[in-house]
Amino acid sequence: MTLMRQQMEEYVFALQSRIVAGLEALDPGCPHKFVHDAWTRSQGGSGKSCVFAVPPDSEEGPEAVLEKAGVNVSVIHGVLPPAAVAQMSANHAALPAVPKDSPGLPFFVAGISLVIHPRSPHAPTVHANYRYFEVTDDAGAVLAWWFGGGSDLTPSYLYEEDAVHFHKTIKGVCDRYSSALYPALKAWCDEYFYIPHRGEARGVGGIFFDDLKHSPHPRIPGDDLSKRPATPEAIFALVTALGDAFLPSYLPILARRMHTPHTPLQRRWQLVRRGRYVEFNLVVDRGTKFGLTAPGARIESILMTLPETVRWEYMTDMGGEGTEEGRIMAVVTGKPREWV
């Protein structure tokens, strides 16, 4: 096992524990805790899903801050079929041509993936994901490696200061490593988390990246490897700094919105907006689509990202101009905003 595999695996498990503890600490009176569900995959790999949900038959009591949340770690290894290797080699010149009738190449991926859906319509949903991917030859020599990830925020109601705080925290981390990162990864996030059939952004964005490695990245204009993290160790440092920044980027927002009172109409709007979240994840998201068709995929972990309660209305009468609902609609249907 390479050192980087081990480092990433250890990091994502530790980050998972910290995030779960941080979320639980925000709602100390809540009688419900995250459920820890360790699993193994028969084709190779294991993971742990930490999931929060209020048991549907639980006694009425003070409302939990979270409605549904999943913080999932998976460490998967297996063999990439020749077709998958061929597809990847477009982005990874170091991958050798693999004959169609060969078994393929060994791969390894370790990652953390989380989605948090708070109960209050005033508190935004958040997503984050960081992963390390490696392809080796049969002897274990690394042929290709890269990091991917990002984090984005999806409010039902617009609080500009929340979007600003979220972006500022992430930008602060990126800028410590290279001033080229945040603008490139922020723009990529706006492009990725977009629902074409609705003509809407999923939310107020954040950052998104994939295939970050030791070669110039087409998404980073004039990418200069000497001016940004480019070795496995350097990118690992960036990725762990971003992972470490997750709680600071989100917890203060959740803390100041979670007890804001709301009306049934605002709850309804939140459920309608969650419909868009489901549409993005099931119709658009490449990661979900890949996961759902991957042999031996753990469907419950992949679809853990879906909100607990969702609503679809035909031609909803909410979201019009001059309303609070209309303010967030103007943001998600408009040109991506620069928050910092």
Add this chain to the structure above:
Amino acid sequence: MTLMRQQMEEYVFALQSRIVAGLEALDPGCPHKFVHDAWTRSQGGSGKSCVFAVPPDSEEGPEAVLEKAGVNVSVIHGVLPPAAVAQMSANHAALPAVPKDSPGLPFFVAGISLVIHPRSPHAPTVHANYRYFEVTDDAGAVLAWWFGGGSDLTPSYLYEEDAVHFHKTIKGVCDRYSSALYPALKAWCDEYFYIPHRGEARGVGGIFFDDLKHSPHPRIPGDDLSKRPATPEAIFALVTALGDAFLPSYLPILARRMHTPHTPLQRRWQLVRRGRYVEFNLVVDRGTKFGLTAPGARIESILMTLPETVRWEYMTDMGGEGTEEGRIMAVVTGKPREWV
């Protein structure tokens, strides 16, 4: 305009009125009626969506039988791009080769599409769709035509007699035209309404067909055009007979289940099962995928099929062996059943 276009257009509008009236007659005390929403498409065509929903802020009262229902008619004409023509010509030998730089070929489609989600977990969701498609040359001469459609039933709880009644009604119609139809179209339905990532059928099936025209159909074993409807007029007669059978196939089921009392747990199960319905429509259904990417598509009409309230639980504890929930799970995860 060909006679068949006009006949189909008139038929689907008339059927829409009858179905809406039939559903409203079942719940005469309900203060809410279907909303009729006529629309036109800038690229050519028009339609009418008839949608039922209970306004979320309506006063508490006796529960409506329906939770959400859409009965949509659309009559669309436009131009098929050369790539789409090329794809279709695989199934339609009469379509000429169209140069890549040509505008393409005119098409016309008239259809009715409906999904009914009753409120009671004991009453099944139902879907039906019948359509006529035509491709012409620029002078209006028909180059290719076919009919498609079907109807399928999705219960949250298994009442065998409901599945039997539904299939028996449809089979009765098919058998009047050809004994080859029901077995072939029933099997096709089982194959089509299947959720691969869950390993589950969407429900208890029905019939499904596409590309039914005047040439042997690969889905009908030993298809003999002299022994089943094969001309436009003859297939139109079959399709209208199936459309006419929609209310008889479904209303008696709805009538006997709509007032069955249910527990909160049964409602919860219904919402979880509706999650699968959404997964099928957004992830699997070719019609929805095509619609969402078609230029100028009317998204609200396409996604009208989604239930109003839906729930996703991580690793739900419902649906186990020996429970009522487990009985329907055994059906949808098992080999397709022969109901008649």
